[in-house]
Amino acid sequence: MFDKILIANRGEIALRVLRACKELGIATVAVHSTADADAMHVRLADESVCIGPPPSKDSYLNIPALLAACEITGADAVHPGYGFLSENARFAEILADHNLHFIGPKAEHIRMMGDKIEAKKTAKRLGIPVVPGSEGGVTSDDEAMAIAREIGFPILVKAAAGGGGRGMKVARTADDLALALATARTEAKAAFGDDAVYLEKYLEQPRHIEIQILGDGRGGTIHLGERDCSLQRRHQKIWEEGPSPALSAAQRAKIGETVAAAMRELQYLGVGTVEFLYEDGEFYFIEMNTRIQVEHPVTEMITGIDLVLEQIRVAAGGDLPARQADIVINGHAIECRINAENPVTFRPSPGKILHYHPPGGMGVRIDSAVYQGYVIPPYYDSLVGKLIVHGKTRAECLMRLRRALDEMVVDGVETTLPLFRALVREAAIIDGDYHIHWLEHYLAAGDVKS
Ligand code: MV4
Numbered sequence: 001m002f003d004k005i006l007i008a009n010r011g012e013i014a015l016r017v018l019r020a021c022k023e024l025g026i027a028t029v030a031v032h033s034t035a036d037a038d039a040m041h042v043r044l045a046d047e048s049v050c051i052g053p054p055p056s057k058d059s060y061l062n063i064p065a066l067l068a069a070c071e072i073t074g075a076d077a078v079h080p081g082y083g084f085l086s087e088n089a090r091f092a093e094i095l096a097d098h099n100l101h102f103i104g105p106k107a108e109h110i111r112m113m114g115d116k117i118e119a120k121k122t123a124k125r126l127g128i129p130v131v132p133g134s135e136g137g138v139t140s141d142d143e144a145m146a147i148a149r150e151i152g153f154p155i156l157v158k159a160a161a162g163g164g165g166r167g168m169k170v171a172r173t174a175d176d177l178a179l180a181l182a183t184a185r186t187e188a189k190a191a192f193g194d195d196a197v198y199l200e201k202y203l204e205q206p207r208h209i210e211i212q213i214l215g216d217g218r219g220g221t222i223h224l225g226e227r228d229c230s231l232q233r234r235h236q237k238i239w240e241e242g243p244s245p246a247l248s249a250a251q252r253a254k255i256g257e258t259v260a261a262a263m264r265e266l267q268y269l270g271v272g273t274v275e276f277l278y279e280d281g282e283f284y285f286i287e288m289n290t291r292i293q294v295e296h297p298v299t300e301m302i303t304g305i306d307l308v309l310e311q312i313r314v315a316a317g318g319d320l321p322a323r324q325a326d327i328v329i330n331g332h333a334i335e336c337r338i339n340a341e342n343p344v345t346f347r348p349s350p351g352k353i354l355h356y357h358p359p360g361g362m363g364v365r366i367d368s369a370v371y372q373g374y375v376i377p378p379y380y381d382s383l384v385g386k387l388i389v390h391g392k393t394r395a396e397c398l399m400r401l402r403r404a405l406d407e408m409v410v411d412g413v414e415t416t417l418p419l420f421r422a423l424v425r426e427a428a429i430i431d432g433d434y435h436i437h438w439l440e441h442y443l444a445a446g447d448v449k450s
Helices: 013-024 042-046 063-075 089-097 109-116 116-125 141-151 176-191 249-267 297-304 308-314 394-407 418-424 438-444
Strands: 005-009 027-033 045-050 077-079 156-161 166-173 196-201 207-216 221-233 236-242 269-278 283-288 332-339 355-357 364-368 381-393 410-411
Touching: 005 013, 005 063, 013 027, 013 042, 013 308, 013 364, 013 381, 027 042, 027 063, 045 063, 045 355, 063 089, 063 283, 077 308, 089 109, 089 297, 109 116, 109 283, 109 332, 116 156, 116 196, 116 283, 141 156, 156 176, 166 176, 176 196, 196 269, 207 308, 221 249, 221 297, 221 438, 236 297, 249 269, 283 410, 297 308, 297 332, 297 364, 297 381, 332 418, 364 438, 381 394, 394 418
Parallel strands: 005 027, 005 077, 027 045
Antiparallel strands: 156 166, 156 196, 207 221, 207 269, 221 236, 236 332, 269 283, 332 381, 355 410, 364 381
């Protein structure tokens, strides 16, 4: 097991990793920019190192500064959290070159899944259902047109180096395709330095369902059920829940086993999330994330497994916490990402938190690094905290979520709390009857008051 872990991240995930390290008896090193000197993870870590000024490129993405911090503190492993360098294969390799452990998958799998074309080819080879489309990148408009006619319009043009919705263009007719291709390539080149694009059949109103997996890197792999992340605004998840209200136990078992078998074949190491679109009873692979995700607490609450602790354990060569047969989905969990933003315009609202009262009681968990008097800096994401609620049933979970949201106080900055207080009372949400575009339509209707 590791002796000292450097947490190369900030905010609530840095605190989350620190908690797992403490439970494992591992010393912790916090790193921070000058804007995060008063952050909770810095206060609670055994040691802390200032790694630069506020801009991420000069601090949390500054690999030489992170290496230096490892050197001066004697850390033997680095946990990247999510975002920042968490899916940077080169960073994982540089750490290995310096005899430091990267707490994450093998660099080859990070790189493989970071290329959306490669990821899709691998998924198909391993028996995971994928969206009908081009076999790989498309190199000419004529080739694209032939494929489009074969799979039928509407077509989605996607950037190989994209992900998270960046570099996607819909073509509803043949006349639209040439422009969609040219626009997608231009935007991909500008955003990622890589204009490779591929085609997929465009699914009109799917759900976004993702499967959590955990592997020991030696072929041992378990799946931990799914999370339904369909409630998104501009590709930002705001509400995630598990199990999905749309899936039966049989569907859950089938897709879970398919994914676990595929990851077993890869000898995958660590946590991973395989993302699907789900429509008319069918799953379609779109991407794989090779990091711990923001919404991991949903899975923790319904399986009882500490995903961050197990991620550290397998990175150190440890075994999986359970066999597949021992994994039981218990009850229902919902996570709301509460941001310091205007609940109608979503304009960021950084500043000082004057009053802070997190809710508590049965089945209520808050993953947050804020406190009364904390100043939310303008340089990073605007997450105040994640409210995660568990219940024996989805109905009980919704009831608890409603009372927890009503109890929560965050004064001094605007937050998206009013949005969640409205959503938890909305018929379609109560019925679990929503898809990936539902929230944008709901917000456009203007029912939320700040
Ligand atoms: C799609 C799609 C429809 N059809 N692919 C968005 C980000 C990335 N995860 C893939 N995304 C999509 N891919 C096909 N063939 C619709 C989306 C999409 C989406 C997916 C999940 C959650 C929210 C979304 C919002 C807009 C578009």
